[in-house]
Amino acid sequence: MSELRFDNRVAIVTGAGGGLGRAHALLLAKRGAKVVVNDLGGAMDGSSGSGSSAADKVVDEIKAAGGQAVASYDGVDTWEGAQKIVAKAKEAFGKLDIVINNAGILRDVSFLKMTDEDWDKVLRVHLSGTMFVSRAAWPLLRENNYGRVVNTTSAAGLYGNFGQANYSSAKLGIVGLSKTLAHEGAKYNIKVNVIAPIAKSRMTETVMPPNVLEKLAPEYVSALVAYLVSDKCEDSAQVYAVGGGYFSRVAVMEAEGIGLPVEKVSPEAVAEQWAKINDMTGAKAYGNAMEAAGAAMKFAMM
Numbered sequence: 001m002s003e004l005r006f007d008n009r010v011a012i013v014t015g016a017g018g019g020l021g022r023a024h025a026l027l028l029a030k031r032g033a034k035v036v037v038n039d040l041g042g043a044m045d046g047s048s049g050s051g052s053s054a055a056d057k058v059v060d061e062i063k064a065a066g067g068q069a070v071a072s073y074d075g076v077d078t079w080e081g082a083q084k085i086v087a088k089a090k091e092a093f094g095k096l097d098i099v100i101n102n103a104g105i106l107r108d109v110s111f112l113k114m115t116d117e118d119w120d121k122v123l124r125v126h127l128s129g130t131m132f133v134s135r136a137a138w139p140l141l142r143e144n145n146y147g148r149v150v151n152t153t154s155a156a157g158l159y160g161n162f163g164q165a166n167y168s169s170a171k172l173g174i175v176g177l178s179k180t181l182a183h184e185g186a187k188y189n190i191k192v193n194v195i196a197p198i199a200k201s202r203m204t205e206t207v208m209p210p211n212v213l214e215k216l217a218p219e220y221v222s223a224l225v226a227y228l229v230s231d232k233c234e235d236s237a238q239v240y241a242v243g244g245g246y247f248s249r250v251a252v253m254e255a256e257g258i259g260l261p262v263e264k265v266s267p268e269a270v271a272e273q274w275a276k277i278n279d280m281t282g283a284k285a286y287g288n289a290m291e292a293a294g295a296a297m298k299f300a301m302m
């Protein structure tokens, strides 16, 4: 296969001052993209953020390798910040084709001890941040009749994780948002997909042993991201688990289920049919909410 290139494409990567975002930005720039490297240089819990050095360093790396990039220091967690990030792409490079929503923070704490601020801040950066940047970018992508958006979820969102009520809620919210944007973007050739990565970064340094982390370079995740934001990618509304050489589609599956005549619907009937209700043989991943509702309606209309 010929090399996937991004010449004449303009990309925004949020949270690109370190970790996964930096790797995504470096790879796209190496393959010809003009990149807005966004990062407010924050602490991992989002408690501070005024540093321009994180984004500047990545811009310098890109330029040193012969690529094109500009830095943006605005937070994704406000509508004003998101508009400035997108304006930067337009000012510097005249258009926008690719958005990688990657910025994130962690405030891990057990549910009982979680404060309102822990909840609000994490939802604000991950979920609202992804929405704000996507909403600011949307008119430009529609104008192009081309857009590739990759958003970042987590296994914690897909499956739940102890101490991450705020983070897992935000991360699954990103999946719902992405799927709806994929449907709305379809007629404008805007594809929206989601990654659930696993990689070495400051977020994982304290929870995984060094010998495991060594095998989880962020670059292995960026390869999938680059494919998803390329013009070769025709898929949309999908979620992919990725890391350390592993690549796999993740789907919400609905079992075939059972249909009871409505006059027989009762708690006891549910109890009697429990095994069949839970049987995932022949389960399906529906393409949209209407298709899924159709499966339920099929029984109601019988």
Ligand code: NAI
Pocket: 014, 015, 016, 017, 018, 019, 020, 021, 038, 039, 040, 041, 042, 043, 044, 046, 054, 074, 075, 076, 077, 102, 103, 104, 105, 125, 129, 152, 153, 154, 155, 196, 197, 198, 199, 200, 201, 202, 203, 204
């Ligand atoms: P990281 O902490 O190295 O990178 C996150 C970056 O986002 C930081 O550079 C930070 O300054 C920036 N940031 C934070 N708040 C921001 C804001 N309001 N506006 C702009 N930038 C902001 O962590 P990592 O691991 O690279 O995480 C990247 C994304 O991947 C996050 O969304 C994270 O939740 C997700 N993720 C990472 C996993 C991993 O194994 N590393 C696992 C699952 C998800």
